[in-house]
Amino acid sequence: MPDAMKSTPQLVYLAFGTDIYQREAVFSIVSALAHSTAHTDARQFDIQVFTDDPQFYAKLPVTTHVIDPTWDGPHHYHFRIKHAALLSVLNEYEKAVLIDTDTFFRASPDILLARVTGGRLLCNAIGAPLGESPSLPSQSIAHIRQVGLLEASLRQTNSGVIGLTTADKGILEHSIRLMDDLRPLAPELYTLEELCLALAAHGTLQLGACTDLIHHYWSRKAQFRAKIQAWHTKHHGEPLSTAARADVLLVNDRLPRPPQPYRGWQKAVTALIAKERRQFIRELLYGCHDYSNEFDRACATAWWDKALVNIEERLGKPLSAEQMTLWLADPLLKLLAGRHHPTLHAHLLGRLTSKQVV
Known part of the structure; x- marks a missing residue:
């Protein structure tokens, strides 16, 4: 490991666009802090947020960054930014986990970060083998087969969480190249970013999941956003107050x-x-x-x-x-x-x- 590499594990968020994504990120961050077993001064991880509206995070113990305008790549694919942002952090830190905004913690982030080890890709969930998936458009399957990447045994991943060590950051570089190659061939494929991550990791890294630690509410989003909006309305002035942290725990996954x-x-x-x-x-x-x-x-x-x-x-x-x-x-x-x-x-x-x- 290079001497300049920093050892403190990093939680990474990417939030841009309408305000709801920022509010989701704030709630997810507070849920991480509410579940943390350590006092603020003794916390064993840092939090970084790449955002186009840093004022949302002024009252949180996070470091904000501007989003590099080149990160969406030659085809302006916005999900590509996730991999580029995480890669930029792993160029400086030994271990990092990128977490989508539409999430909240069920347990301490320390447990999550402990699952990030060399030779392993931590994702939110591991799906069915590609050959058993009914959700991929047939046209996309044809293009993937055409470029020689179709492997029926490949396990799909839910990239609401992406955790890696810097030793394995080449997986992100590989997935970014795949996105740049496949985006023009399969522009209708909403989950292209997840597929490219799975393709890059296949046969190289073990897969790990963390649905027991993080709830990713990609389904029934309106109901969960309503819960989080209610929390934000009540606590945005003091998001780290005792009451705000207690209420975070009342926002359940049901x-x-x-x-x-x-x-x-x-x-x-x-x-x-x-x-x-x-x-x-x-x-x-x-x-x-x-x-x-x-x-x-x-x-x-x-x-x-x-x-x-x-x-x-x-x-x-x-x-x-x-x-x-x-x-x-x-x-x-x-x-x-x-x-x-x-x-x-x-x-x-x-x-x-x-x-x-x-």
């Missing part, structure tokens, strides 16, 4: 749904509603339950928005404000929604009105 017996009762009762809108009403009621957890209660509008998207997809057309008014006037819905009905009514009609104006 989707807030009424208890099963209650859902079963609702399902039986809503069988009286016309079939066309029965499922719509049931989904609305997810947001009308009086959850004991305040951050679960914050998901109400996310559930209502998702119910609207789902019904319009099932119908194959947008709902009109008139039709929504009629549906929301259903006496059974009013009874089941209870005190939440006026807020539900105002929110959905507001959504439809804004859509029609646009």
